[in-house]
Amino acid sequence: MSLGLRRGIASMASLKKASKVVCIGRNYADHVKELNNQRPKQPFFFLKPASSILAPGEGPVIRPKGVDLHYEIELALIMGKQVKNLEASDEKGAMDAIESYALSIDMTARNAQNEAKKKGLPWDISKGFDTFLPISEIIPKSAIPDPHNVEIYLKVNDKTQQEDSTELMLFRIPRILSDISKVMTLEKGDIVITGTPKGVGPVVPGDVMTAGIKVDGKELPESKIEVK
Amino acid sequence: MSLGLRRGIASMASLKKASKVVCIGRNYADHVKELNNQRPKQPFFFLKPASSILAPGEGPVIRPKGVDLHYEIELALIMGKQVKNLEASDEKGAMDAIESYALSIDMTARNAQNEAKKKGLPWDISKGFDTFLPISEIIPKSAIPDPHNVEIYLKVNDKTQQEDSTELMLFRIPRILSDISKVMTLEKGDIVITGTPKGVGPVVPGDVMTAGIKVDGKELPESKIEVK
Numbered sequence A, B: 001m002s003l004g005l006r007r008g009i010a011s012m013a014s015l016k017k018a019s020k021v022v023c024i025g026r027n028y029a030d031h032v033k034e035l036n037n038q039r040p041k042q043p044f045f046f047l048k049p050a051s052s053i054l055a056p057g058e059g060p061v062i063r064p065k066g067v068d069l070h071y072e073i074e075l076a077l078i079m080g081k082q083v084k085n086l087e088a089s090d091e092k093g094a095m096d097a098i099e100s101y102a103l104s105i106d107m108t109a110r111n112a113q114n115e116a117k118k119k120g121l122p123w124d125i126s127k128g129f130d131t132f133l134p135i136s137e138i139i140p141k142s143a144i145p146d147p148h149n150v151e152i153y154l155k156v157n158d159k160t161q162q163e164d165s166t167e168l169m170l171f172r173i174p175r176i177l178s179d180i181s182k183v184m185t186l187e188k189g190d191i192v193i194t195g196t197p198k199g200v201g202p203v204v205p206g207d208v209m210t211a212g213i214k215v216d217g218k219e220l221p222e223s224k225i226e227v228k
């Protein structure tokens, strides 16, 4: 009975079966600056494997040997339907395609990523280790009336390192979903993470990351991530 | 009844639900040279989304506007079980983890990839468009007694462009699966494509690609790909 009601609605188990996780890079101006990167003229994106997803309570994040491990807090979109060739001007189409939200941490082997960038090699290894995508519980769509107007934050050992509004996104969600869907069809259950604001930095084993989303100054309980 | 027998065995439908497709780059020396790349000291890899898979009969490959579209013929491994932290010396473990094979074409937007390499940006867009992974029928494991000793070929309009033995792989399958599985856990049903030999080149709409695998000079019927 409750199965019937919940059929087709995202669950943590279904997130782990996402057919892809698409990640936007350089989508907040101050973060672009802090990594000495160029501001992109259009959204660019890369993939993380579903095997990198770390559900609530499943921690810790494992730091591979020799890795300079960075956090990047990001708002995640969970797709509710197939999206193909969406027009960037189709704001309603974009919003209708989103089933729910989550908060996520795009863990990054920064030294490996920097080396890949220098050598022109793929980023996928530096982004794709097991446990490199801690994710919160699913946040119902109704809890976030405007995804371009929430505060996302990340603390390391109670010190706030990232805290910005999603209104600072360089490319907004309809443009992001449009650009992705003109390359790769988005499927129901796919996850799109929307880029990180300034303040990224290293964590080491033993550190505790706490992250969350605030809407109008009020914390969303489902958005909470606490991970070692 | 037949459902029971086939449960858990890869089918084309299950391939399209692969939780990831992992692709080895620069795994044949002469191909490394032809693209003026550096020979890697260790295997590197990137991801293609499952949405790029093109099953037999589903063609054509769609060339996105402005794209210099290249073929790369590659032997594909279909995993039969979860693999995590495999040792490169564990040849038996590697071979036991493979459920079956397929032939695949790693279609690549070469100009977009070259630009990404120059700018240090991810490869995922250049590799991930819809239809960019034509794949053959599934080849039973028994049809390929030694995956390091088959001939893979690709013709464009009946002209042979690629034809080499998989014995030329720089990194062999146990090493490949080891390196991948130390970064990302491989799941049952995941697809690993093992790199392309020399001879890559462009195709344009209207061209017909024909590809196959020969074992001891005899063509495997399941391996045949014909795609516009």
Ligand SMILES: [Mg+2]
Pocket: A023, A024, A025, A072, A074, A106, A195, A196
């Ligand atoms: Mg990120």
Ligand SMILES: [Mg+2]
Pocket: A046, A047, A122, A123, A124, B046, B047, B122, B123, B124
């Ligand atoms: Mg990449």
Ligand SMILES: [Mg+2]
Pocket: B023, B024, B025, B072, B074, B106, B195, B196
């Ligand atoms: Mg390739």
